[in-house]
Amino acid sequence: MRLLPLLLALLCTAGCAGRPTVIPALPQPVDGSAITLETPAIGRVAMFMSTPSAPAGHRPLLLIHSVNAAGSAYEVRPLFDHAKATRPVYAIDLPGFGLSERSDRAYTPRLMTDAVLAAAAEIRRRHGDVAIDALALSLSAEFLARAAVEQPQAFARLALVSPTGFSGKKPRHGAPGSTRGQAWLYRTLSWSAWDDGIYGLLTRPGTIRYFLEKTWGSKTIDEGLWAYDVLTTQQPGAKFAPLHFVSANLFSADVNTLYDGLTQPVWMSHGVRGDFVDYRATAWYAGRPNWSFTRFETGALPQFELPEPFCAALDRFLAGEQP
Template sequence: MKLRKLVAGIGGGIGLTAGVNRLLGMRASELEPPLDGKQGTYRWRGFDVGYTEAGDPDAPDLVCLHGVNASGSSHEFRGVFDALAEEYHVIAPDLPGFGRSDRPPLLYSGSLYSTFVEDFLSEMADEPRVLASSLSGAYAAVAAQSVAVDELVLICPTAETMPGRRVWLRSLLRAPVVGEALFNVITSKRSIRYFNADHGYYDADNITDDLVEYQWQTAHQPGSRFAPASFIAGFLDPDVDLGAVLSNVHAPVTLVWGRQAKTTPLEGGERLAEAANARLVVFDEADLQPHVEHPDQFVRQVVRGENLPGAMTDIEIEEVGGEDATTRE
């Protein structure tokens, strides 16, 4: 009798969990375009990869690659996209498994994304300037070893996000019902706001309701948990020494860091800049996303190079705060 009640209770719990999962899925609407511009589709290895482009097609190409997280998408570039399009032909894809791109239940890997970036840059752009953040910075660096690029501008790039690779965790998050329920907890609006405040934004006032809503929507599209499951379990980290890779790139490299970045502290950025012989631009009052928290300054001082000293040393830290940039070696 007790066993029968236990089995009935487990069955009821699973049924309730499945019902909640279905309800949350029904609340998510079709995802709106992440950016203003022409929406297109790039067909890649069975994926329909969504992208936004804007600007004069005859202008120099600039490709924006968003960071990887449970609710990642090219919406990350909403504050700088229009300004970039004033002088570039800007193309911003949603990586496979994210945003408006296809999200099949594959076992996603770092090598898949490095290959995607390499193919996208070679087929969709002509020797572009590349703007990439976080883990996508590593994918762009790997791709730039074989694809001609004009410059890499990498925002808090890293090739190491999770310690080790945990098959059990990836399997758990991919599991039906239970895995979906766990992912729904990780990507609840409360969790999204918490993670943004904890290691995404310096100023919590920048975490708007509209931002949280879009990130919630993208994290609750069909198949949304499969790529993040591989990310959370450590399988999206490319097995490379990022400093060594960047030192082999035959194009200028600019690293951009938030002084208050916690998951990838500035000290690591300084070491990476030295290893890669790269320029390092540091934004005060910024965490992992200085281009999001200080979009106007980012475009003016990093992309356009305004108000910066004319002579550059091999390794230089440019501290960006307020309206002016100061320099120290």
């Protein structure tokens, strides 16, 4: 975790307007029907679905947003809007984010993976127990990979967009289920200063814009995503999951073991601008017959910047063609 740039960013935006006293309700992140998943393992999880009036025979597609201080299914909105014309499509708000439960509990890769597995099980129940396709952004690629390794029969094809675990010179093959969490950092951040100080600065509108510009590698961000990010970080309980994220509790120390174990066709794509451009470790997987790669001249969210080329490449991959 790069704490110095984070703290500098907070200082740079400290003069921005504070949080509102009246918090508007959070609307749905995508235009679809709402589904509630609930189990003792994951709590209450929101998922959204759309099924075309004239299905084209495509497999259902599950879309999984990234994890950050302002994560939500809005991040996959362009993909949801594109896919719903031709296939059943589902988007999940992961535990601790969006319209899902945001209680004070441990947010771990296990919790997130269980949510992905619960979503996959519900989708398969609705569609004749077929294997589904799935796409995940950034850190959530690790959760999807773990789910696909644990239940390979549930997943047909996997799309990983700007995934974590591809930077650095050394693969991470830690103990199964281990994380990169820093206990001292979690203890430091979990005292009251997180509420009133660090988290408040981290989620000011100006700070959110700053980080989106770093993600885009440009000041030309998606304004709808920014507005939704501002609103979702103001909801009750919004601080809890990001606290575990900043403490690295959600990063898997065995991530490359997970990627090594994937047997499904995998499409990995990424951009070339902004803070998320170190993908040197793609070389470890370039020779594997089930892996393919695409680089877009964008930041880390190509679905917003180049929606048509990105969706065309995704469609080709899901159809079994070269993306």
